[in-house]
Amino acid sequence: MSEPGPFAQALGQLAFAYTQIRPLVPTYSHLVVSALFPIYAGAHASLSRPSSAAKPIKRRKSIGTQDESEHEDEDDEDEDQIQRMEGLSPSDALMFPVLAGCTLAGLYFLIKWLKDPEVLNNILNWYFAAYGVLSVAKLIADALAWANRMIFPNEYIDHGALWRVKSRDRRVTAVARRKISIETRKSPLPGSLCQALPLPERVVDFLWTWREISKQKWTAQCYIQHIMSAKTHIGIHGGIGAFVALAASMYYNLVDKPWWLTNLFGFGFCYGAIQLMSPTTFATGALMLSALFFYDVYFVFYT
């Protein structure tokens, strides 16, 4: 038999490299997905009215202008999600790597000097715990709200008809068909697959109640003169988020630090940071990233 040609040999090398990498593919794909998730979620959550769109007309009198009860909730969500984003200026962008470098160098020397970084760990832990709880609570609340919107939509299309959910009557009716149908459905879940599920009466009632509860919100307002003013609307999702975040934080600091909990806090921080910080312009952002590019190379390879 003749020797395999160069193409076959190249394929052979490729196959060999593939078998070597294969055990690590789950780790690497996990890494890529975990990096993309907070970026995707945070970027979409940071969307708000751009300067090229018209300013909303102030609606103080809400009786005549609201469309109908089921759609009012979305408009209300709009009003209070206008968060202030911290914009970075070019001077901030340039100071970033300098500050980061000094912090890192300071921490490095502190760790070397203390020999046992236990104390440092503790202090930093409690500091991060406070921010961690807030950002993880927001992440979980937003995730629950999204799931709620997907599972309990206000309208859906099935069998060529538009079905509208009426939460007051706890019925789903078909509208916009050629002949107006008197057909109604009992379950608030969308799609014919979910309709076919034989859910007991109590479960269906619970689903309707949950749907209503999710729309109720409490207003929490905090105002300290010259320091801060904050106002948020919290519903049941926020409550669940806060509870889970507190529990996670206590477990993390007092019991053990499993990798998935570290990742949860990491997601929370990233999700919050991407919504709060903005490079203001492409030029500032590019400046900041380039400065950090050189700083990163220097710090990893020369120290």
Place this chain on the structure above:
Amino acid sequence: MITVAKSLDIPIKLLFPRPSPPDMAPEEAKRLHAMLGLGDIVLPGIMIGLALRFDLFMHYLSKQKVLPPTDDGKGNTITKAPYHSMSGKQGDVFWTHSFLTGRSLLPAAQSPSTSSDDAQQSYSFAKPYFNASIAGYIAGLLTTLAFMHIYEHGQPALLYLVPGVLGSLFLTGMIRGELKQMWNFTEAEEEEEEQERKADFENDDGSQKSDDNDDMNVKAGKPKKKVLVSFSVSKRDRPHNKKTRQALANDAGDGLRRSPWLKTADGEPPHKMRRVS
């Protein structure tokens, strides 16, 4: 940097378990975990967020209408399209549009009216810069992983991510010929908008409780009381929780509920609409 990241246990990094040899103790295996610093996610992330907001900006920019100058010498007037937020409507959009093509599945019996077309189409927008920057980010990450695998040494992820993200954004801008808009785009709020926003925040406490528009003038004249510190929690009182709900239902005319997608030119019930052929 790696020393600091490994010695401190705070969540400044993401950890990913690696397949480890079976005879290794769990603590040892932990140190084998693959790491990705949070800075490598947040810093390109804010750039990618900016790209997405820029896409939204360009979308609404394309919907602006510029009217020719009027006779009294006002110059060009620009009409901006109203903003429709996607924030509450993802579920509805998901269940009324085709999963594969994104085509609206709403019944074809809708007459196209000029202004409510905007309401229908604004729920999605083209995201060229966002997609490009995500692709650049993924390319940078894969390069990092490749080098990390080959050299078996921690790599500075930003070294590969920055050219990936910035390069893809710049390339997309160059190909689409929108570099000038990219350069001029800014998210900085103007002075007057900031004043308005601050005034809105302080006035907003009253708007939840009073429905009466006539009180506006009185409110503006009242001196604002100086509050030093205050915390408050209250139930949100929205009109449709009160008896006005019944009034709303009666006001809807022929009792037919109206949805943004079903708006017709003169409010006729859907089954009377002209069919679009």
